[in-house]
Amino acid sequence: MSMKKRVAEVVAQALETLKTNGSLELSGMPLFQVDIPKTPEHGDFATNAALVLAKPARRPPRQVAELIREAINPPPGMLARVDIAGPGFINFFLQESYWLQVLADIAAAAGRYGHSSLGAGKRVQVEFVSANPTGPLHVGHGRGAALGDALANILTCTGHQVEREYYINDVGSQMRTLGLSLFLRAQEVQGEQVSFPETCYQGDYIKELAQEYLAGQGPVPAGEPDAPTLDACGRYAGEAILREIRQDLEDFGVRFDTWYSETRLFENKIVDRAFAALQERGYLYEAEGALWFKATAFGDEKDRVVRRQNGATTYFASDIAYHWEKFQRGYDQVIDIWGADHHGYVPRLQAIVPALGIKDQKLTVLLVQLVSLLREGQPVAMTTRGGTFVTLRQVMDEVGKDVARFIFLSRRADAHLEFDLELAKRQTSENPVYYVQYAHARLASVFRLAGEKGIAWQTAPPEVLTRLNLPEELTVLKLLAGYPDIVEAAATHLEPHRITYCLTELAGELHSYYYKHRFISDDQELTQARLLLVQGVKAVLDHGLGLLGVEAPEAM
């Protein structure tokens, strides 16, 4: 249990006592908070319990606070002092030695410190990237990939059963366009004079694919293509591009449990069955020769077409079927990660959840803001039209996987992100990635030396820890103690950047501590104590970087 939870426990018990002895009339346990105050004078932890209770109890907050304080019965050795301050906050000051417990917690957790059972029994699916197989992944996809993967890691860490999924949009007009693009480029290679429409995919990768296609599949016919040819071209290009995408993601450190093809939705009649489910509940109707979903019944601004006049279903129809099928699979929560440019699509997708009669299962759509790519502060041109865009592959090759992932995860998802390629390459303090990795490598180096000197710190008796009484040591202990709470917060709010920030802070404290004090000295006990402490730091850095999907190097 984290330190914060232990304090919350103490408060809860006090309230329980007051309730049973009749000092306070309470219906159920009120939602009080335990926070880490901004200023140290307000203690290690503070609770607003008295403020929350004042109104229902019809007594002044400070009086309630006094009651709570008297009812508190903490474990031995835990509290040094309890103050009542301000409008009625209760401030808890822990005994400094009590913080040492965190080191035992870390050791006992054996690499699983920060794990919890928050999501025990909950199945969560994270669907992310899901880029159409019509071109290589770009930087924006990279951000989505880093976010989805880190999120999945974090949720796993908090006890959720997590599955990663990639939805392959391989049906419909864009696949025809892709086929046509390949076909025309192939004709070009064969020396034919063709006009290449603006609506086709402009990138050079299509030309390369056309070359490969011709080499492997033989020449394409002259003139207008027939349907089977276009089909073959489209499938060929789609599959080739998807292979590239898989490879890129693999190299980016992202692996999916499931690659779900849109084609399956039609082959398995899932679209029809989902339609039937909607029909049954009266949320489909025919008008103007098309079939509509009554999205306005659930807050969307207009009803949406699911089958066109020409009989073809829309992209939205596939999405209805896909999500219906997802919920059939029994996930408690389905998380979709999309580019922010699709935000207008969220209400209609959310609308299908109640329309399909889905209860007790939640759909969450996370929007990721686009990435502004810079080079030395200057924007890098990114036009899909002209086919000039920076791919995830290029970024990985140029700055490295770790740097890219860390930067992607250094902002809230819905905040715009500036990604300066030159700055990302620089190994200076302008670049936060190395700051954290360096802290880990430094510690690894310390432990190498300790090993060479034959220092037996692992087997040191617990009493040596009482030698840790520097302010820097206490600060480090407190940061370590807060780590499990941060992981839980990152999981409940679905915000991996919280991990990034907390690691940067921990690394900072470590560097400062390292600079001021030697860990390995002639004082054997002190050495053991400090090594035990920084072993905890190393473990948390290692763990946290693991959640982000960033390497924790042993040397730099």
Added chain:
RNA sequence: GCGCCUGUAGCUCAGCGGGAUAGAGCAACGGACUUCUAAUCCGUAGGCCGCAGGUUCGAGCCCUGCCAGGCGCGCCA
């Protein structure tokens, strides 16, 4: 025109289901390498939290209006 997101230090951003005196990194300025890795550390300076109202014990956070930027508003995907 309507909708969503964003607006916090010169720059990039945190700010934990409203909490006490708003934080970090970078840049700027001044310092520290005979040390377990200087990819580091220490210090200084820097703010009508876009603007105006409102809600309450308390607002950067919630509500309303306005201003600015981004993105969306297809029987496209």
